Amino acid sequence: MKRIYLDYAATTPMHKDVLEAMQPYFTDKFGNPSSIHSFGREAKSAIDKSRDLIANFIGAKSDEILFTSGGTESDNQAIKEVVFTNSQRGNHIITTTIEHHAVLETCHLLKNLGYKITYVPVDKFGLVNPDEIKSAITDKTILISVMHANNEIGSLEPITEIGKIAKERGILFHTDAVQTFGAIPINVDELNIDMLSASAHKLYGPKGIGILYVRKGTRIGSLLHGGSQERRKRAGTENVAGIVGFGKAVEIAKIDMEKDDLKLKILNDRLKNGISSRIDDIFYNGHPEKRLPKNISVCIKYIEGESMLLNLDMKGIAASTGSACSSGSLEPSHVMLAIGLPHELAHGSLRFTMGKYTTEQDIDYVLEILPPIVEKLRSMSPLYKKE
Numbered sequence: 172m173k174r175i176y177l178d179y180a181a182t183t184p185m186h187k188d189v190l191e192a193m194q195p196y197f198t199d200k201f202g203n204p205s206s207i208h209s210f211g212r213e214a215k216s217a218i219d220k221s222r223d224l225i226a227n228f229i230g231a232k233s234d235e236i237l238f239t240s241g242g243t244e245s246d247n248q249a250i251k252e253v254v255f256t257n258s259q260r261g262n263h264i265i266t267t268t269i270e271h272h273a274v275l276e277t278c279h280l281l282k283n284l285g286y287k288i289t290y291v292p293v294d295k296f297g298l299v300n301p302d303e304i305k306s307a308i309t310d311k312t313i314l315i316s317v318m319h320a321n322n323e324i325g326s327l328e329p330i331t332e333i334g335k336i337a338k339e340r341g342i343l344f345h346t347d348a349v350q351t352f353g354a355i356p357i358n359v360d361e362l363n364i365d366m367l368s369a370s371a372h373k374l375y376g377p378k379g380i381g382i383l384y385v386r387k388g389t390r391i392g393s394l395l396h397g398g399s400q401e402r403r404k405r406a407g408t409e410n411v412a413g414i415v416g417f418g419k420a421v422e423i424a425k426i427d428m429e430k431d432d433l434k435l436k437i438l439n440d441r442l443k444n445g446i447s448s449r450i451d452d453i454f455y456n457g458h459p460e461k462r463l464p465k466n467i468s469v470c471i472k473y474i475e476g477e478s479m480l481l482n483l484d485m486k487g488i489a490a491s492t493g494s495a496c497s498s499g500s501l502e503p504s505h506v507m508l509a510i511g512l513p514h515e516l517a518h519g520s521l522r523f524t525m526g527k528y529t530t531e532q533d534i535d536y537v538l539e540i541l542p543p544i545v546e547k548l549r550s551m552s553p554l555y556k557k558e
């Protein structure tokens with residue numbers, strides 16, 4: 172059976188050039204970058220090269236890039252280690268209701284430790300209003316964390332404005348840019364970002380390697396204690412092959428970003444228009460324009476997202492109901508609830524995320540398979556009555 176992958180927001184296949192770049196660092200070039208002999212120096216120089224490439228990609232300096240194990244670790248470090256290090260300045264953190272669990276759960280822990288957290292709500296498009304961030308600021312606020320684009324509905328948050336507000340008030344600003352890094356241009360100065368999380372496996376790189384950008388002068392501690400790697404900000408022998416792979420993925424993103432973006436817009440229109448003309452009683456989540464072109468989040472009324480997923484999967488189509496982390500639980504996604512959907516509609520959401528290897532044929536296959544699935548499920552649904 173043919174298999175069609177439309178879950179690029181969960182993870183991406185690795186680009187073959189990335190694999191090729193990484194391979195020698197598992198075998199011949201296996202040195203520990205902390206060793207002073209030639210094996211060590213070889214590994215160290217590969218890391219330096221990757222760090223330079225990644226820093227350059229977002230307008231940062233090389234010593235502002237920390238390598239971590241991924242988006243989750245970067246979010247954890249950015250939040251916990253800034254808060255612990257700066258707690259003499261205050262105990263208040265501002266974030267939003269639609270963040271990734273890596274941010275929300277970290278804030279939850281801090282709340283249990285006695286910190287104050289404000290979760291700024293979003294509008295029906297999933298956008299946070301910078302004015303509401305501004306009014307949430309108190310003289311105890313030490314950190315604002317707002318994601319760049321949401322992983323479930325694709326909406327792009329007004330982080331430039333939020334960064335500007337944070338800067339004016341002398342508050343640190345962190346953004347989870349895992350969904351945008353490598354997909355759209357990012358410049359940390361233009362966007363007023365103090366800290367940024369990214370993860371290689373969302374841009375055709377390997378899993379288990381991420382970065383945390385930390386603006387020079389930011390007081391931040393290490394999540395892991397041990398050796399003096401990463402300028403004492405992240406102990407543990409570096410994931411050399413992963414770091415090389417991340418660098419290569421960024422090199423490729425630099426070249427492909429614009430044309431991929433264009434292609435994804437065309438595919439997005441094709442899928443969205445196709446669904447709209449074939450299925451009634453649906454609506455799309457997220458902002459109509461301020462959004463990532465890889466993402467389509469659609470609510471199909473009267474049926475459950477989970478049942479659609481299972482039926483699509485039987486036909487070889489891999490989609491998602493929201494975030495990978497929410498599936499398997501019966502609770503509807505916090506993002507769907509945050510944009511104001513009632514429980515029954517929140518359960519009917521379906522997410523398609525496309526990428527570099529998605530073709531028009533893939534989209535057309537979905538358009539052939541999805542409508543009869545919806546029709547079948549609706550015919551069994553007690554909620555659905557055709558006029």
Ligand SMILES: *Cc1c(COP(=O)(O)O)cnc(C)c1O
Pocket residue numbers: 180181240241242243244271273318320321322347348349350370371373379381
């Ligand atoms: C995938 C994702 C993460 C987690 O990154 P990992 O590298 O898988 O830990 C965090 N935030 C967002 C927005 C994501 O999409």
